[in-house]
Amino acid sequence: xxxxxxxxxxxxLAQVMNPQDANPAGNVHGGVIMKLIDTxxxxxxxxxxxxxxxxxxxxxLDFHNPVFxxxxxxxxxxxxxxxxxxxxxxxxxxxxxxxxxQTRHTVSAYMTLVALDRRGKPTSIPPIxxxxxxxxxxxxxxxxxxxTRLREKTKEKACQLNSESCE
Numbered sequence: 001x002x003x004x005x006x007x008x009x010x011x012x013l014a015q016v017m018n019p020q021d022a023n024p025a026g027n028v029h030g031g032v033i034m035k036l037i038d039t040x041x042x043x044x045x046x047x048x049x050x051x052x053x054x055x056x057x058x059x060x061l062d063f064h065n066p067v068f069x070x071x072x073x074x075x076x077x078x079x080x081x082x083x084x085x086x087x088x089x090x091x092x093x094x095x096x097x098x099x100x101x102q103t104r105h106t107v108s109a110y111m112t113l114v115a116l117d118r119r120g121k122p123t124s125i126p127p128i129x130x131x132x133x134x135x136x137x138x139x140x141x142x143x144x145x146x147x148t149r150l151r152e153k154t155k156e157k158a159c160q161l162n163s164e165s166c167e
Contacts (some may be wrong), residue, residue: 001126005131006130007131008047011044012075013075017070017071017095019113022069025099028067033106034061034108036073037075041077044077044078048082048128049115051125053114054113056113056114058066058109059145059149060108060109061108062109064105065095071097071098077090078090079138080142081139085115086122087128088146090110091108092107093107112149136159
């Protein structure tokens with residue numbers, strides 16, 4: 001299967017936050033931002049695999065700064081790593097006060113998505129082709145996160161088989 005350059009499936013999504021996006025404290029609800037992250041990651045995964053994709057897991061979702069009503073939220077999503085049918089999407093979220101121009105790094109997230117065929121079964125996807133030093137670094141870091149996830153999953157299965165708590 002022919003590989004794809006990371007930039008070929010990158011996504012840029014922008015949206016102004018409105019009053020219906022706010023929580024009782026007056027900030028934008030974290031869940032609204034999480035949904036946008038899932039949408040951006042899913043779009044990048046679909047664009048990369050050219051098939052339906054589902055979110056399998058969220059590795060990290062770190063909120064660095066709040067988002068306020070009226071802010072322009074910009075999400076950049078790209079595929080950092082590909083396996084046989086799964087891939088990691090990295091999403092960076094920035095929020096900008098449109099009146100002052102102040103931009104803040106708001107959230108970083110890493111998600112694993114799985115490509116599905118028409119029957120809903122995992123299907124093969126093209127490998128990514130990292131080109132820049134930054135893309136190579138993100139790919140190495142994604143491989144490391146994947147190895148950690150697999151170790152944790154193996155440990156969890158062993159604990160379940162032994163009917164013991166491994167916390």
